[in-house]
Amino acid sequence: MFLHDKFFYASCFFLLGIYVKSIGRGEAVLELTIILIILTLIAVLLFPGLETKRTWLLTFSCLALLAPVGAMFYTWKQNKEMITIQIPFGQKQIWRGKIINNPERGALQTINIKLEEQHEGNIKVNLQNDEEYEYGDVLELEGVVKKIPKPYGSYYEKKEQILGELSFPKIKKFEKGDVSVKKTLFHIRNRAIRVFQKTLPYNESAFMSGITLGAKEEFSKTLKDDMKKSGTTHLVALSGYNITILITALLAGLGTIWRKRTAFFVAILGIIAFVIMTGGESSVMRAAIMGIAVNMAPIMGRVYAPRNIIMLSALVMALQNPNILAFDVGFQLSFLALLGIVYLFPAIQNITNLRGGFLRWKENAAMTLSAQLMVAPILIQTFEKISLTSLISNILIMELIPTTMALGFLQIATHQVSQNLAQILAWLSLLPLKTELGIISLFSNLSVEIHPRLTLPFIIGYYALLARVIHKWKKS
Incomplete structure (x- = not known):
């Protein structure tokens, strides 16, 4: 062996x-x-x-x-x-801790706090939007921490390592945190989101923030519902597709300044900064590890082995938080979609001969179908439904995502130099953005949802069938 x-x-x-x-x-x-x-x-x-x-x-x-x-x-x-958890649930206490995430601001402001002094553990805190808090700020709060009710309790405790929830406490003391690299990166992300808010209409700004930075705080209820019905929610969960576009752009830009190897290692620093800036979600971390490893292979003179790179990504993340394997649906969807693209996609192409086409729509169709087939059981188990029209909506939108993301990143980069140029780029981005949102709205109305009940034997048989298809057709 x-x-x-x-x-x-x-x-x-x-x-x-x-x-x-x-x-x-x-x-x-x-x-x-x-x-x-x-x-x-x-x-x-x-x-x-x-x-x-x-x-x-x-x-x-x-x-x-x-x-x-x-x-x-x-x-x-x-x-x-x-051993380190010391949280007296259901008791009114004074809680002191440091903010460990980039606060999410929607109707409320949600922050995660790592408790200090006599208490230990992480809790989720819901606050009004009266004052903006940042990563690293220290708060002293008075209130009652409650256990998060099921089914979300297990999810937060296992995946997010959040053990309790404190809603609308009395703020007794507030100290600004020290400057750090992570705080600076979060600050850059928030400023980028504000650029989109200033230059684009509300829904277009929210969607652009989602596909470029993974920000979902500003999504209206209507847009969220439309994306769920049309099967396009994953577009704003940063994945390997988004990271690949970013890596390609960084290597192209840096390659004009440095040699290939130097440009690659500088690009790695850029990707690491991007992962931190977007909150380090599992799909982003997995995609970043994959993207770095895949591009490193030819530079270091090694053969790229997809299965080992996929396994390395899973291993690194599981060592940091072993609960993600069973309790992080995003992790499961991300890895299954990747397996679909790496292994099932070539088989689907050989079966259907979906190659080429205008703007490579046939290849995008085969790739989207491969990812959808791999994640279908998890989607059904999680959301108890699946849309039969989601494949078409995804194929149409995926054609426009690279252009939209490129215009979004250019807006961020040029806004500091010329606000007028950033506004022009924003106007140019309105065409793909409105088209994408139009497709989402249309297919939310045309959605054909089914609500199947899956058993364990069926799921095992389903993936065994896909494995058989891959084995027979991948190299045909």
Whole structure:
């Protein structure tokens, strides 16, 4: 077994152990590992035809021991975090802590606070918009912290590591935080959003902020509902598609100043800054790791192995927060969509011959179909419905996204130099923006929703069928 194969299977077993343990089935990890090792040994001993595969099978069974290691890592990580939690729920207290996120401002202002002094842990705080707070500011609040009710309680506790909620407390003390790199990047992001707000109409500004910076605070209820019905909500959840456009633009621009290798490493710093600026969502982190690794391979003279890069992304993120595997729907959708594009997309092209076309619409159609097929069960399980017309709306809009994003980033870059030039760029961006919002509105009215109930055997069979399609048609 080659080293890259060992890494892939070792990571698979380690992550499998984390996932099974996180959903409360930890006892099954060791049992399944022992069964797998026993079956492998029996196969090697009883079937002479497997002599040539003996070393491979024995290595594979040894790597399976990493599944219990993954389960133990999850337990250690959870116990370590639980030791530090000191929050008396349901009691009126004075709470002091530092803001650890970029405050979300909509009808209310929502901030996450890391408690200090006699309390420890992270809580979510809902405030009025009377005063603007920033990352790093220190607040002293008086009120009652309550546990977040289910089903969102488990989501916040496991994925966001937020343990309680404090609504409209009395603010007893407020201290501005020190200047930091992260605070500066959040400040740049907020200024960029204000550029869009000044130069574009409300809905167009909100949509531009969403596809370029992942900001969703300014979305109107109507726009949110239209995007849900038309199946286009993912457009404003920054993904590999958005990051790829950004990396391509950075490399093109920096390549005119420095040599390719130097430009690449400067671009890495730009991508890291962008990830921090957008709040470090799982889809953005995964896309950034993937984008950096994919572009690093040819520069360092290495062959790009998609499965190992995907696994490396998952491994890095799971080591930081192992709960994302089971409790972060965005993480699951992001990875499944990526697997669809990398593996199912070539198979769909070979089956349908969807290649070329005006503005490559056929390839975009095949790519969108591949991603939609991979994420369909998760979407149905999460939202209990799926739109049959979402494929068409996504194909139409994806043609315009690169142009829209390019105009958006140019607006941000030029606004500091010339507000008039930024306004001209804003006017130019209105054509694709209004077209995109028009498509979203149209398909929200034409949406054909179904509400299927999926069972575990059906989901397993569904993905087994897709695996069969990939195996048969990918290289045809």
